[in-house]
Amino acid sequence: MVHHVAFSLSHQGEVTYTKQLLAHAPNNSLTIFDRCYLSAELLINWQRQHPHAHWMVPIKINTKYTVLHSFSECDHLVEMKVSPQARN
Structure with a gap:
């Protein structure tokens, strides 16, 4: 079931759409992002x-990560290093 979508003209960036979606993310939901997110x-x-809302995003080929758990051949829980700037 689709709860909410956000889209507009191509000159707006992904962050604009994410802010619109962020206000509508219910608990225990799954948001699927495109790789540009x-x-x-x-x-x-x-x-x-939204600590009880989940998200999924495909990774880019050059993304560095550590697999924490494998659910299947192409489905993994991963951990990625994040800069201090991104955490603020």
């Missing part, structure tokens, strides 16, 4: 505001 700052803010 792979931003530590963006996803950390999402998690801080």
Whole structure:
């Protein structure tokens, strides 16, 4: 079931759409992002505001990460290093 979507003209960036979606993320939900949303700052803010809402994003080929748990061949829980700037 789709709860909320955000889209507009192509000159607006992904962060604009994310801020619109962030206000509507219910607890125990799953938000699926496109790979252009792979931003530590963006996803950390999402998690801080909605600790019981989950998100999933495909990674880029050059993304560095550590696999914490494998659910299947292409489905993993990963950990990524995040700069102090992105955490603020």
